[in-house]
Amino acid sequence: MATLREVKRRIKSVQSTTRITKAMEMVAASKLRRAQQLVEEARPYSDKLDLMLSHLATASAEDIPHPYFEERDVTKKTLVVITSDRGLCGSYNANVLRKATEWLEANKAFELEVVTVGKKCNDYFKSRQWTVVENFSDWAGVINYDKVHDMVKLLTNRFLSGETDEIDIFYTQFISTVKYKIVNPRYLPIGKPDVDEEAGFNMDYIFEPDPESIYDAILPNYATSKMIMAVAEAIASEHGSRMMAMGNATTNAEEMVDVLTLEYNKARQAQITKELLEVVAGAEALKT
Amino acid sequence: MFRLSIVTPEKIFYDDDIVSLVVPGTEGYLGVLSNHAPLITALKIGRIEFRDTNEEVSILSVTNGFLEVSANTASLLCDAAEYAKDIDVARAESALEKAQAKIADYNNGQKDIDIKEENLAVERAKNRLKIHKENS
Numbered sequence: 001m002a003t004l005r006e007v008k009r010r011i012k013s014v015q016s017t018t019r020i021t022k023a024m025e026m027v028a029a030s031k032l033r034r035a036q037q038l039v040e041e042a043r044p045y046s047d048k049l050d051l052m053l054s055h056l057a058t059a060s061a062e063d064i065p066h067p068y069f070e071e072r073d074v075t076k077k078t079l080v081v082i083t084s085d086r087g088l089c090g091s092y093n094a095n096v097l098r099k100a101t102e103w104l105e106a107n108k109a110f111e112l113e114v115v116t117v118g119k120k121c122n123d124y125f126k127s128r129q130w131t132v133v134e135n136f137s138d139w140a141g142v143i144n145y146d147k148v149h150d151m152v153k154l155l156t157n158r159f160l161s162g163e164t165d166e167i168d169i170f171y172t173q174f175i176s177t178v179k180y181k182i183v184n185p186r187y188l189p190i191g192k193p194d195v196d197e198e199a200g201f202n203m204d205y206i207f208e209p210d211p212e213s214i215y216d217a218i219l220p221n222y223a224t225s226k227m228i229m230a231v232a233e234a235i236a237s238e239h240g241s242r243m244m245a246m247g248n249a250t251t252n253a254e255e256m257v258d259v260l261t262l263e264y265n266k267a268r269q270a271q272i273t274k275e276l277l278e279v280v281a282g283a284e285a286l287k288t
Numbered sequence: 289m290f291r292l293s294i295v296t297p298e299k300i301f302y303d304d305d306i307v308s309l310v311v312p313g314t315e316g317y318l319g320v321l322s323n324h325a326p327l328i329t330a331l332k333i334g335r336i337e338f339r340d341t342n343e344e345v346s347i348l349s350v351t352n353g354f355l356e357v358s359a360n361t362a363s364l365l366c367d368a369a370e371y372a373k374d375i376d377v378a379r380a381e382s383a384l385e386k387a388q389a390k391i392a393d394y395n396n397g398q399k400d401i402d403i404k405e406e407n408l409a410v411e412r413a414k415n416r417l418k419i420h421k422e423n424s
Contacts, residue, residue, distance in 0.1 A: 045297045048293075052354060205328055207329070213314065214328055226296060
């Protein structure tokens with residue numbers, strides 16, 4: 001049986017861990033609130049843009065070609081993987097990285113390159129055989145619009161200049177505090193917007209100046225908005241995962257303290273019994 | 289009366305019934321009243337003016353936007369919108385200086401600068417300053 005002092009030291013160390021995990025849980029919870037709010041605030045813009053694009057496609061009857069829509073024979077693919085900068089968030093990063101690696105393995109027939117978002121993912125892909133074109137890290141747990149614009153600029157330039165034929169993203173979609181889904185949408189070329197069949201109202205639109213110029217103006221914004229959503233959702237998921245992971249760690253540590261306290265009390269009792277026995281035995285010895 | 293919603297990537301900026309709207313279309317300023325024919329247009333950097341149901345006129349600056357009018361609803365998507373009175377003059381001035389310095393660098397041979405972007409930045413800053421000056 002462990003000595004009293006040893007058990008006491010362990011209880012102390014577990015307790016201080018609990019304090020840290022509890023604090024981290026609370027920090028993550030408050031960051032999550034902010035991140036969740038950002039996702040919700042970004043959604044209307046993205047939804048309206050989808051709708052506008054679909055109306056544009058419905059109303060401008062003929063198929064209008066645009067560089068952003070261009071479907072080429074794919075030989076080169078780019079994968080954007082979004083993870084966090086820091087760890088201690090449960091299986092959040094590991095899950096995304098596993099799925100992304102599976103995807104890369106499955107697409108080995110193409111020329112592949114990776115754009116990493118977040119330090120974790122950069123470290124992971126750098127240490128393996130994949131080509132990392134560019135890394136965007138140091139987000140400090142919030143979305144940085146300038147950085148997203150830089151990302152979009154890099155990706156669209158690569159696509160438009162023919163350095164890559166298709167861009168896909170891996171990120172974690174935020175569904176609720178306890179639920180996340182890893183999604184893998186195609187980023188570029190942009191799929192032709194769905195024609196809104198049931199748009200009952202008058203589809204006889206006036207375009208100023210003409211659909212081509214409106215596509216020119218709208219599609220870069222569409223690309224940016226999609227990336228903002230992806231990063232915002234990934235960041236919200238990161239904080240959610242961290243909150244959960246730290247919550248679990250706190251519960252586990254508290255359980256451990258209970259077990260150790262029991263052990264401590266047992267050890268103490270054993271020691272007292274032993275001392276009593278010694279005293280009694282000593283007294284007996286004096287009597288005779 | 290018709291609905292106007294102004295939405296930026298960061299938030300829903302405005303969402304209420306209004307009486308009239310004037311926006312900077314690519315071919316010049318255009319006005320929208322209720323029951324306007326369906327319309328989709330890109331917007332230039334400029335000023336938006338609308339009159340709400342209390343006959344109160346609001347003026348704001350807009351950057352990089354689109355307007356769709358259909359079924360008596362005007363949806364205006366833009367990168368940034370600010371009420372004339374809320375425009376941060378100091379920020380606009382510093383943005384203007386920064387962009388002008390960059391353009392000067394470009395003219396002095398630093399060709400890695402995105403001149404298109406800097407020219408736009410100058411235009412945006414000037415637009416903000418102008419709208420603020422005219423309406424305060």
